[in-house]
Amino acid sequence: MLQLQNFINGQFVPPANGRYLDNVEPATGQVYSQIPDSDAADVAQAVAAAQAAFPAWRALPAEKRGRLLVRISELIERDLERLAQAESQDNGKPVTLARAVDIPRAASNFAFFGTGIGHFSSESHFQEGQSLNYTVRHPLGVVGCISPWNLPLYLFTWKIAPALAAGNCVVAKPSEITPATAYWLGELCQEAGLPAGVLNIVHGTGPGAGQAIVEHPAIKAISFTGGTKTGEHIARTAAPMFKKLSLELGGKNPNLIFADCDLAAAVSTSIQSSFANQGQICLCGSRIFIERPIYEQFKELFLARVAGLTVGDPQVETSRQGALVSEAHLNKVLSYIELAQQEGGTLLAGGQRVQVPGRCADGYFLQPTVFEGLAPDCRTNREEIFGPVVTLTPFDTEEEALSWANGTDYGLSATIWTTDLDRAHRVAHQLHAGVVWINTWLLRDLRTPFGGMKNSGVGREGGLEALRFFTEPQNVCVKL
Numbered sequence: 001m002l003q004l005q006n007f008i009n010g011q012f013v014p015p016a017n018g019r020y021l022d023n024v025e026p027a028t029g030q031v032y033s034q035i036p037d038s039d040a041a042d043v044a045q046a047v048a049a050a051q052a053a054f055p056a057w058r059a060l061p062a063e064k065r066g067r068l069l070v071r072i073s074e075l076i077e078r079d080l081e082r083l084a085q086a087e088s089q090d091n092g093k094p095v096t097l098a099r100a101v102d103i104p105r106a107a108s109n110f111a112f113f114g115t116g117i118g119h120f121s122s123e124s125h126f127q128e129g130q131s132l133n134y135t136v137r138h139p140l141g142v143v144g145c146i147s148p149w150n151l152p153l154y155l156f157t158w159k160i161a162p163a164l165a166a167g168n169c170v171v172a173k174p175s176e177i178t179p180a181t182a183y184w185l186g187e188l189c190q191e192a193g194l195p196a197g198v199l200n201i202v203h204g205t206g207p208g209a210g211q212a213i214v215e216h217p218a219i220k221a222i223s224f225t226g227g228t229k230t231g232e233h234i235a236r237t238a239a240p241m242f243k244k245l246s247l248e249l250g251g252k253n254p255n256l257i258f259a260d261c262d263l264a265a266a267v268s269t270s271i272q273s274s275f276a277n278q279g280q281i282c283l284c285g286s287r288i289f290i291e292r293p294i295y296e297q298f299k300e301l302f303l304a305r306v307a308g309l310t311v312g313d314p315q316v317e318t319s320r321q322g323a324l325v326s327e328a329h330l331n332k333v334l335s336y337i338e339l340a341q342q343e344g345g346t347l348l349a350g351g352q353r354v355q356v357p358g359r360c361a362d363g364y365f366l367q368p369t370v371f372e373g374l375a376p377d378c379r380t381n382r383e384e385i386f387g388p389v390v391t392l393t394p395f396d397t398e399e400e401a402l403s404w405a406n407g408t409d410y411g412l413s414a415t416i417w418t419t420d421l422d423r424a425h426r427v428a429h430q431l432h433a434g435v436v437w438i439n440t441w442l443l444r445d446l447r448t449p450f451g452g453m454k455n456s457g458v459g460r461e462g463g464l465e466a467l468r469f470f471t472e473p474q475n476v477c478v479k480l
Ligand SMILES: NC(=O)C1=CN([C@@H]2O[C@H](COP(=O)(O)OP(=O)(O)OC[C@H]3O[C@@H](n4cnc5c(N)ncnc54)[C@H](O)[C@@H]3O)[C@@H](O)[C@H]2O)C=CC1
Pocket: 146, 147, 148, 149, 150, 173, 174, 175, 176, 204, 205, 206, 207, 209, 210, 211, 212, 214, 225, 226, 227, 228, 230, 231, 233, 234, 248, 249, 250, 251, 281, 282, 329, 332, 384, 385, 386
């Protein structure tokens, strides 16, 4: 059985305590590899390696750092098929999705920040006859990147690439539930010639290795994506140590479908935003509000499309829905389906675990599930389910739709469907969401600020925001 190792100081090494965790393939429910159950001792080794590597890495001209990152991007592209297969096996997502989205985006993350660092300029402020101020942006030193299981390599590299581009050295931990592609990334970094210690990958649990990263005094910043509760815990630990924090947390995102929309496009994209990656994307639109005149029509078209979503072995090219990431997560989602029924929801589609025959008989499959008839403020409509479960609700006025859309503790993303541009902008500006899409969903430009309002997080990732996060500005004032 494959036994993964930590990647510390450019070498693959076992955990200091010799302990390993089982890693399960969600589509089969079987253990297929083991990962280090690392603790504070491994994190300390990784931090020491990163500290030793930092002076030379920060001194390397940005262009040379950038070239190394672009080389890593090329190697990810070269190994796209192998990485997509690994991601699908580890996470349960359809291999077609990993091939089309996850792995290409991981490559883009490195290419984007590898080239982007060459365009990162600092500010200057000139006051005639008085002063010239210029701002230097120093790398922070050693930073921690902690990522979740839903988009494993995609989100791991979304943090690591800007941190490295800005001249930091990194101690990173992937989710213990989906460690595989992070492990293979270590090999590609070796092959690309990334200097030893610049990127260190420590595997293990959140309370073990993750907590040790957050607590380590030499780690100057934490970039985290994951659940809101974990984010709160990390903030409580890191804030008294005055660490910089970027927290990208949960969502309960609304889709607002107005009667004048392009209905075919709204239905088709809402299927994506509801069920892509089995609904396990923080940006998924799990509350669909539809203007009453088109409610029945939307429902009919939407349900017809749901019926066509094939749930099956993620390795089979025709599967559109794979397995949920773990048994625990499947049970959490099933418990919300039960809750929705207790809260008076009418089940329009799905609601049951799926038994996929053959090698996947014990996998964690769930039917795409749709409810209607739930109050906009019930728990099902306020809490993050993070699975293939959506609710449909009719609305009568723009004000009503807005108040329901904004009526949760989350504020990550929102989608508006209308052909009325005035309305689109008016509604967008009133939504409490860090990311608003108009007539589209998950259309990404990596230069844009990405992150949430309210309990969906703190700070923004992407483009210059990420490079600013991973640097410390220093102002130098010259008297004229
Ligand atoms: N915003 C998002 O994109 C995500 C949201 N979630 C939500 O969170 C819920 C819980 O999922 P989990 O797998 O438990 O996510 P989680 O938030 O516990 O895990 C995310 C990462 O944080 C690490 N972690 C956990 N505890 C930590 C600690 N004390 N210190 C440092 N690192 C720690 C984990 O090992 C993992 O690498 C999901 O059901 C879903 O609702 C989960 C994954 C991604």
